[in-house]
Amino acid sequence: HPSTKRTATIGGFVAGGSGGIGSVTYGGLREPGNILAARVVTIEEEPRIIELRGDAAQKINRAYGTTGIITALEMPLAPAWTWIDIVVAFDDFAEAAAFGQEAALADGVVKKLISAVAAPLPTYFGALRPHCPDGKSIVMAMVAEPSLESFKALLNGRGSITRETPTDDGPGQVPLYEYSWNHTTLQVLKADRSVTYLQSLYPPDRLLEKVAEIRQLFPDEVLPHLEFIRFGGRVTCSGLPVVRYRDPERLNEIIRMHEARGVSIANPHVFTIEDGSRYKRADADQFGFKREVDPLGLLNPGKMRSFVPDGA
Numbered sequence: 001h002p003s004t005k006r007t008a009t010i011g012g013f014v015a016g017g018s019g020g021i022g023s024v025t026y027g028g029l030r031e032p033g034n035i036l037a038a039r040v041v042t043i044e045e046e047p048r049i050i051e052l053r054g055d056a057a058q059k060i061n062r063a064y065g066t067t068g069i070i071t072a073l074e075m076p077l078a079p080a081w082t083w084i085d086i087v088v089a090f091d092d093f094a095e096a097a098a099f100g101q102e103a104a105l106a107d108g109v110v111k112k113l114i115s116a117v118a119a120p121l122p123t124y125f126g127a128l129r130p131h132c133p134d135g136k137s138i139v140m141a142m143v144a145e146p147s148l149e150s151f152k153a154l155l156n157g158r159g160s161i162t163r164e165t166p167t168d169d170g171p172g173q174v175p176l177y178e179y180s181w182n183h184t185t186l187q188v189l190k191a192d193r194s195v196t197y198l199q200s201l202y203p204p205d206r207l208l209e210k211v212a213e214i215r216q217l218f219p220d221e222v223l224p225h226l227e228f229i230r231f232g233g234r235v236t237c238s239g240l241p242v243v244r245y246r247d248p249e250r251l252n253e254i255i256r257m258h259e260a261r262g263v264s265i266a267n268p269h270v271f272t273i274e275d276g277s278r279y280k281r282a283d284a285d286q287f288g289f290k291r292e293v294d295p296l297g298l299l300n301p302g303k304m305r306s307f308v309p310d311g312a
Contacts, residue, residue: 001020002021003178003180003181003182003183006169011073014062014073015064015070017029018277019181019229020181021112024113024114024228024230025078025110026230027229027231029062032055034075036057038051038073039052039070040060041069041071043296056284059285059289061284063304066286067294067299081144082166084164085165085166085167086140086141086143086163088162089162090137090138090139091136093137095137096139097211097237099154103228109151110147111143113140114227115227116137117139117140118225119136119137120135120223122136122138124192125179125187126174126190128179131162132162133162140176142167142177145166163176180227181240182240185225185240194244195242198239198258198267199238200265200266201238201239203236204235204236210263211237214261221254222241222244227239264278266278271303273303290307
């Protein structure tokens with residue numbers, strides 16, 4: 001689920017999301033089995049109701065409503081656990097990232113979230129601030145209660161656990177997951193409107209090496225925030241770094257410098273599917289399906305840049 005779970009809809013998540021809390025175990029929405037089926041209504045002179053099952057359901061995944069009106073979704077369930085929210089403080093971000101990778105790779109530790117956030121970003125974390133010591137980078141985790149002992153054993157004396165409490169997302173509470181994923185950026189924006197962010201994907205075989213390389217390249221300009229995920233069956237990171245914004249030219253240069261070093265970028269500063277999604281795109285013929293269900297291009301016009309409506 002997204003970090004905005006308490007206000008989001010499942011339809012909006014599937015139409016515009018890509019991953020979130022749980023992706024460290026199950027991957028993103030594009031992974032087989034994470035969307036079981038969808039029902040859509042076409043925008044034709046005589047509208048039809050179409051049911052898409054299995055791989056066909058990817059035709060509406062991250063298509064931003066361009067490929068039919070989603071009226072029903074069938075999603076898989078996972079076992080219900082008592083989740084424990086944990087914050088671990090580290091002296092060094094490299095150490096936090098290395099532990100995050102170990103925890104993500106520990107298949108026997110049942111987890112829902114592993115996030116590594118570099119100092120000084122945790123100082124913006126509102127109600128969580130008392131658990132984020134000055135100058136420390138943190139790992140935020142959601143671990144199933146029976147796996148707590150194994151998680152602590154994996155730490156093996158590294159870092160310092162500053163918070164350990166059952167997840168509570170009831171009224172008036174701010175759960176740990178609302179400091180993760182893009183909520184990290186939102187927490188900073190509450191105090192500093194001059195920053196922005198990027199979305200990156202690190203290569204799984206050179207993960208920590210590339211994290212260190214990017215960190216060295218932009219020591220104060222691009223502040224690291226890593227979300228551990230499974231991507232195509234391999235553990236890696238989706239980076240959601242907070243960027244000290246200067247101007248569009250510098251932002252595009254930062255993007256190019258990432259990609260030249262093998263770190264993929266899905267640019268959140270453009271509005272078309274083709275230009276913005278990149279590695280988050282579903283493996284499906286969304287273009288062909290749009291021609292079938294919305295021949296006049298009435299749904300979210302302009303979002304699918306390569307689509308030309310019939311008769312245009």
